[in-house]
Amino acid sequence: MNNLESILTENRVFQPNPEFAAHARIGSLDAYNALVAEAQNDYEGFWARQAREFLTWDTPFTTILDDSNAPHYRWFTDGKLNASVNCIDRHLPAKAQKVAIIAEADDGSVREITYQQLHDEVAKLANGIKSLGVTKGDRVIIYMPMIPEASIAMLACARIGAIHSVVFGGFSAEALRDRINDTGARLVITADGGMRGGRTVPLKSAVDKALEAGCASVEKVVVFERLGNAALNAGTDVAWSALIADKSTTCDPEMVEAEHPLFLLYTSGSTGKPKGVQHATGGFLVNAALTNAWVFDLNDDDVYWCTADVGWITGHSYVTYGPLALGVTQVMFEGIPSYPDGGRFWQMIERHKVSVFYTAPTAIRALMKLGDDVPAKSDLSSLRLLGTVGEPINPEAWMWYHRVIGSERCPIADTWWQTETGAHMIAPLPGAIATKPGSCTRPLPGIIADIVDDEGNPVGHNQGGNLVIKKPWPSMIRTIWGDDARFQRSYFPEKLKGYYLAGDSARRDDDGYFWIMGRIDDVLNVSGHRLGTMEIESALVAHPLVAEAAVVGKPHDIKGESIVAFVVCKGDRPEGDAADAMVKTLRDWVAEQIGPIAKPDDIRFGDNLPKTRSGKIMRRLLRGIAIGELPQGDVSTLENPAILEQLLGK
Numbered sequence: 001m002n003n004l005e006s007i008l009t010e011n012r013v014f015q016p017n018p019e020f021a022a023h024a025r026i027g028s029l030d031a032y033n034a035l036v037a038e039a040q041n042d043y044e045g046f047w048a049r050q051a052r053e054f055l056t057w058d059t060p061f062t063t064i065l066d067d068s069n070a071p072h073y074r075w076f077t078d079g080k081l082n083a084s085v086n087c088i089d090r091h092l093p094a095k096a097q098k099v100a101i102i103a104e105a106d107d108g109s110v111r112e113i114t115y116q117q118l119h120d121e122v123a124k125l126a127n128g129i130k131s132l133g134v135t136k137g138d139r140v141i142i143y144m145p146m147i148p149e150a151s152i153a154m155l156a157c158a159r160i161g162a163i164h165s166v167v168f169g170g171f172s173a174e175a176l177r178d179r180i181n182d183t184g185a186r187l188v189i190t191a192d193g194g195m196r197g198g199r200t201v202p203l204k205s206a207v208d209k210a211l212e213a214g215c216a217s218v219e220k221v222v223v224f225e226r227l228g229n230a231a232l233n234a235g236t237d238v239a240w241s242a243l244i245a246d247k248s249t250t251c252d253p254e255m256v257e258a259e260h261p262l263f264l265l266y267t268s269g270s271t272g273k274p275k276g277v278q279h280a281t282g283g284f285l286v287n288a289a290l291t292n293a294w295v296f297d298l299n300d301d302d303v304y305w306c307t308a309d310v311g312w313i314t315g316h317s318y319v320t321y322g323p324l325a326l327g328v329t330q331v332m333f334e335g336i337p338s339y340p341d342g343g344r345f346w347q348m349i350e351r352h353k354v355s356v357f358y359t360a361p362t363a364i365r366a367l368m369k370l371g372d373d374v375p376a377k378s379d380l381s382s383l384r385l386l387g388t389v390g391e392p393i394n395p396e397a398w399m400w401y402h403r404v405i406g407s408e409r410c411p412i413a414d415t416w417w418q419t420e421t422g423a424h425m426i427a428p429l430p431g432a433i434a435t436k437p438g439s440c441t442r443p444l445p446g447i448i449a450d451i452v453d454d455e456g457n458p459v460g461h462n463q464g465g466n467l468v469i470k471k472p473w474p475s476m477i478r479t480i481w482g483d484d485a486r487f488q489r490s491y492f493p494e495k496l497k498g499y500y501l502a503g504d505s506a507r508r509d510d511d512g513y514f515w516i517m518g519r520i521d522d523v524l525n526v527s528g529h530r531l532g533t534m535e536i537e538s539a540l541v542a543h544p545l546v547a548e549a550a551v552v553g554k555p556h557d558i559k560g561e562s563i564v565a566f567v568v569c570k571g572d573r574p575e576g577d578a579a580d581a582m583v584k585t586l587r588d589w590v591a592e593q594i595g596p597i598a599k600p601d602d603i604r605f606g607d608n609l610p611k612t613r614s615g616k617i618m619r620r621l622l623r624g625i626a627i628g629e630l631p632q633g634d635v636s637t638l639e640n641p642a643i644l645e646q647l648l649g650k
């Protein structure tokens, strides 16, 4: 049974665990309903209360929502605050000795960093980058391994009002260069390398390559010595240790307006160029803190672990900012779940007594394949809540997570949200909302989600449609960096009555539960990572031997989707050994252009691509061919029907 079918036939319901509910922050359906009603009756008042309760403001706000320039909504505009103060200083001195980050390196060595140490390291680095001339509003690119210094770099930027843009360490020099140039960053913070699965990740050399290829805005590169083998370029490069050596452990925080951009984070859309999603300091932090409290029910004695990389939005809201804003202890892991063996996650949960664990369906599916006896070797009794994010979780994987990892005791929070939403939008409050395997359940209080047709009209129960959010919320995207028109076009298309268009299709069942069906645009979800088909196509056609390319997704057991590329070469269509060699060349090429995560799993060569008479590539047909099916319906609109059999390999 494939994912979609199994979700459509799923009817199991799991009531909140009464023991959990007894201690939960929101411990009953009544409590959830009361919050929903509060938001309904006084929407702005509801959000103002959350913003005051969850954050510490230097200048309190009096304006709540400013919609005068909609859809560029603005929140808490006359308030001022600093994100690093909210994540660190306000927990001091009370939590000075409390561990903020338990960092486990790829090789298993462990470092603990207290809130006081975190404060001091952030202050030193903030003073360091200030001494390099970085000031409020400047953009800083962060290209780091999953080590505490990544969060320290983010918080150091926030401390002085610089806008960070984290680039996932798995992205290539080319992708890095594009992001540097789009942001116009003055500074890059990187490391000499990282370690993943026993292998080094050459971050510094990618930065060098990007800069050689042309990044005119970059003045300095700060290099953290993770491996201790940094070769520094005179003039531009500064060793992290040297930069902070003589710096003070106090750094006056820059109090910024709530709307001051906290960060830009690039994500894939339906054109070749990734979008720089811009988030505002105040609003982002409100929802990041609130959802960690409500959905993950985080408390002072929890040990929390989110396995996401800081290069993704999940790492922003659920590694760096959210948990630290709540002052909890978290685990940060540099490596991968399969190294040195497939028991790594479970061993780490035992070792650090993790109580709240948040990961992606793709990891769950991969680990499930290894069998129940792998997790059985570890003591998982510290766990009290499990979360998932990134893609729809198939009920089989959900049940395994529930039964084998959660011992049928831990609630599962399937959290639907996006880079653009900044924080969870639809997810169960674990003490209040019954769960159904495969459903992200119901919208959080204050989030007005709905499913509508292409004109913005509500659709009936169980009918698929566009997932929209009807009212602005604090952590929403403010704009696409440098491209207001694309922001409006992508998220607030005219026909949709001013609703935020998520780009996902979904249905709602009779109980009001949401079931996400997938993207409505040309965005793939490979192992929970968003990749635009156009992005990969652009990379392929940039190769001198490629004339044309079309990329589609194909269902995959573990990755959710895998990438299939149909390629037309310049000159003759390669066959046999020549085709094999070309496949390798192109996979390496895409890894170089974007990153290894974008490598096509399957490349097929054709003399041409199936096109309409007006020249449009028929992706619908290619999706069928990718799974080995010759299209049944009408292909008479095709310019060149014979090409289908060739691409199918028949």
Ligand code: 6R9
Binding pocket: 267, 312, 313, 314, 388, 389, 390, 391, 392, 393, 414, 415, 416, 417, 418, 419, 420, 440, 502, 503, 504, 516, 518, 519, 525, 528, 529, 530
């Ligand atoms: C947080 C994150 C967003 C897209 C989103 C949707 C998919 C995320 C999901 C989910 C079903 C969930 N998605 N969580 N689909 N159930 N719980 O992943 O952000 O990288 O921007 O991706 O991921 O398709 O639109 P991002």
